[in-house]
Amino acid sequence: MSSTSSSQPLAQTRTRVKICGLTREQDVDAAVASGADAVGFVLYAKSPRAVTPARAAELAARLPPFVTPVLLFVNAPATEVIASCADLAGAVAQFHGDETPEDCLRATDGGRIPFLRAARIPLGEHGAHFPLLEYARQYSRARAILLDALVEGYGGGGKAFHWSLLPPAVNCHLVLSGGLTPANVTDGILQVRARCPSLAVDVSSGVEATGPDGSPLKGIKDAGKIERFIAAVRAADAAPVAPT
Numbered sequence: 682m683s684s685t686s687s688s689q690p691l692a693q694t695r696t697r698v699k700i701c702g703l704t705r706e707q708d709v710d711a712a713v714a715s716g717a718d719a720v721g722f723v724l725y726a727k728s729p730r731a732v733t734p735a736r737a738a739e740l741a742a743r744l745p746p747f748v749t750p751v752l753l754f755v756n757a758p759a760t761e762v763i764a765s766c767a768d769l770a771g772a773v774a775q776f777h778g779d780e781t782p783e784d785c786l787r788a789t790d791g792g793r794i795p796f797l798r799a800a801r802i803p804l805g806e807h808g809a810h811f812p813l814l815e816y817a818r819q820y821s822r823a824r825a826i827l828l829d830a831l832v833e834g835y836g837g838g839g840k841a842f843h844w845s846l847l848p849p850a851v852n853c854h855l856v857l858s859g860g861l862t863p864a865n866v867t868d869g870i871l872q873v874r875a876r877c878p879s880l881a882v883d884v885s886s887g888v889e890a891t892g893p894d895g896s897p898l899k900g901i902k903d904a905g906k907i908e909r910f911i912a913a914v915r916a917a918d919a920a921p922v923a924p925t
């Protein structure tokens with residue numbers, strides 16, 4: 682039985698929130714205080730938000746029960762994924778590179794470690810050509826398909842794809858990400874939830890602090906932005922679902 686597709690329609694749930702790319706204790710605490718359901722640590726050395734597995738475990742030790750640590754990998758060897766997840770109780774793996782369905786299973790001990798698979802949707806009108814339903818079928822052992830924009834460097838680019846070009850009906854668990862901010866997340870949820878009842882959201886760039894010149898401080902979060910982001914998610918949950 683697959684995890685992401687079912688013949689029965691999925692139930693609509695409260696929108697779960699993941700805050701990703703955390704590198705500091707105070708940002709983990711801010712995410713938890715604002716009501717995040719999950720926090721993400723980037724175990725991809727080329728990312729400006731990269732942490733080591735040991736640092737991820739140290740930061741995750743601050744999490745209270747029922748807040749899930751997510752470890753993000755890009756084309757990491759299976760042994761590395763398995764070892765990192767073994768060191769962090771309750772961790773979920775997020776595959777954000779070119780991992781095949783077989784790679785995902787190998788790196789999760791045959792699916793025993795729960796995992797998310799990122800789908801990288803082209804920007805602009807090209808997004809209409811992404812075969813999401815087929816992709817979800819291929820990665821049916823994933824707990825959810827995480828939608829991100831196709832950007833250089835695999836992810837974390839702060840760019841949004843065109844949500845309106847997603848298929849009209851998707852019956853698998855989705856995580857919407859890519860360029861979400863406190864200002865656009867309500868609209869994103871309303872557009873995607875009309876197509877998929879089981880939706881979570883994930884943000885990194887959109888809740889980061891900025892330097893004196895307005896440039897983003899990658900890996901450094903802004904507690905106020907995290908709070909406004911989660912408040913905007915709750916506003917979407919309180920809104921009626923509009924048909925597509």
Ligand SMILES: O=C(O)c1ccccc1N[C@@H]1O[C@H](COP(=O)(O)O)[C@@H](O)[C@H]1O
Pocket residue numbers: 701702721723725728729730753755777829834835836837838839840858859860861883884885886887
């Ligand atoms: O954060 C990164 O540096 C990163 C690097 C490589 C792959 C994914 C990465 N981040 C993830 O990308 C999505 C969207 O992020 P954003 O909100 O647009 O910045 C999210 O899952 C990040 O965790």
